[in-house]
Amino acid sequence: MSLRWAAAFALAAWTCAAAAGAAEIRGRVSHPTRPGAAGGIEVLALGIGAQEQRIERSTRAGSDGSFAFRDLPAPAAYLLRAIYDEFAFPGPSVLFRPGEPETRTDVEIRVFERSGDGGGLRIANAQWVVEYDAGLFHVRQTARVANPGQRVVVVADDQPALLRIALAPGHGDPRTLLGRLPTGVTLAEGHAEVRGPVFPGEQGFHLELSYDLQPEAGAALNTELSFPDPVEDFSLFVEDFGIEIDAGALHPSRPVRQNDVFYQQFLGFDLAPGERFRLRVAPLEDGAGTSRMALALAASLGVGALAFFVGRPVIRSAEEKARPAEPEPGVRGQLDAALMDLEHDYETGKLSADDRERLREDLRRDALRALTRERGSSPEPCSCGQPIRPDDRFCPKCGRAL
Numbered sequence: 001m002s003l004r005w006a007a008a009f010a011l012a013a014w015t016c017a018a019a020a021g022a023a024e025i026r027g028r029v030s031h032p033t034r035p036g037a038a039g040g041i042e043v044l045a046l047g048i049g050a051q052e053q054r055i056e057r058s059t060r061a062g063s064d065g066s067f068a069f070r071d072l073p074a075p076a077a078y079l080l081r082a083i084y085d086e087f088a089f090p091g092p093s094v095l096f097r098p099g100e101p102e103t104r105t106d107v108e109i110r111v112f113e114r115s116g117d118g119g120g121l122r123i124a125n126a127q128w129v130v131e132y133d134a135g136l137f138h139v140r141q142t143a144r145v146a147n148p149g150q151r152v153v154v155v156a157d158d159q160p161a162l163l164r165i166a167l168a169p170g171h172g173d174p175r176t177l178l179g180r181l182p183t184g185v186t187l188a189e190g191h192a193e194v195r196g197p198v199f200p201g202e203q204g205f206h207l208e209l210s211y212d213l214q215p216e217a218g219a220a221l222n223t224e225l226s227f228p229d230p231v232e233d234f235s236l237f238v239e240d241f242g243i244e245i246d247a248g249a250l251h252p253s254r255p256v257r258q259n260d261v262f263y264q265q266f267l268g269f270d271l272a273p274g275e276r277f278r279l280r281v282a283p284l285e286d287g288a289g290t291s292r293m294a295l296a297l298a299a300s301l302g303v304g305a306l307a308f309f310v311g312r313p314v315i316r317s318a319e320e321k322a323r324p325a326e327p328e329p330g331v332r333g334q335l336d337a338a339l340m341d342l343e344h345d346y347e348t349g350k351l352s353a354d355d356r357e358r359l360r361e362d363l364r365r366d367a368l369r370a371l372t373r374e375r376g377s378s379p380e381p382c383s384c385g386q387p388i389r390p391d392d393r394f395c396p397k398c399g400r401a402l
Helices: 003-013 292-311 329-347 353-375
Strands: 021-030 042-049 054-060 066-074 076-084 087-096 103-110 113-115 122-133 136-147 151-153 163-166 185-188 191-194 201-213 221-227 231-239 243-246 251-258 261-271 275-283
Touching: 021 076, 021 087, 042 066, 054 066, 066 076, 076 103, 087 103, 122 163, 122 221, 136 163, 163 221, 191 201, 221 231, 243 261
Parallel strands: 021 103, 113 151, 122 231
Antiparallel strands: 021 066, 042 054, 042 076, 076 087, 122 136, 136 201, 163 191, 185 191, 221 275, 231 261, 243 275, 251 261
């Protein structure tokens, strides 16, 4: 966690000017295997004040590992660190808001011995996010390394890396959130090599890199996903701008939507060392399939058809058909989103034609019930003549699904 993040968090919480006060942080440094090792080590409090001023305080832990920071400026946000064996071990963040108690006494910072044995490390989670803009594909890679042991794992720069994370062939210059690679990470021959420190716990080490890839002619991307070391869970998200994707043996999953943008999703589990997957992302060719715009139009037409069935009897002669009444905005909006998801699943091969029609019929029935409840009216009777209540999902007489 960076000081910049803490400052943003603190400033977001301070919606009005606050008078300066004094705060206190008390806590303890602990060592899981050497109880007396924490005595006398340096503890840091790094903070950002209400006026964005930088705050730095330092103290020494007592023989029992206890420490205290008194007369700290408040309101402010603080990050705590303990320096042990040349490592800065992270502690919790502490935020003092205006009008809240200005004492914190439950802080604990754990420190550990070091080890060069990375046999227990594992890449618990890795993720690729691929987006397209201005003729380039933008890739963001993240990886989380878990350390189940009770030691900080680190090796020297001239030693083999603990773990390797492969970048896409032909990648551009990697970028990071802070503008520089994390300590213990180097780039070599298309890999990010991790040498530590990897701290104990499921969040032992986190890496995030971004870079650009140049597509082929016609905005097609041909690249490779490779895993030199095993990965427990892998996720690939590709922004859907009317494309077809070949992700090898990765498993297609349900699309996700974030900030009104659709992403096609693919998953991999327990990937073995050396495993590789091709990745091809290409715009849909004219006539080769339904474009995203056509799908949106088809979904809109589908909404109109569903609105027609909701607002009029299902069976009528052609000359009796009139312009249907529109559903309420809430129903229409939800139905529109559901139809978009349904068409997306059908286009990407996750649904058969039969399943697609069945689910569309389910949506029609759900829309009918929702609209009936909103209007406070009674739905049409079942085909057997039995009156139907708004919440009925099956006919109480013949048992037909509604």
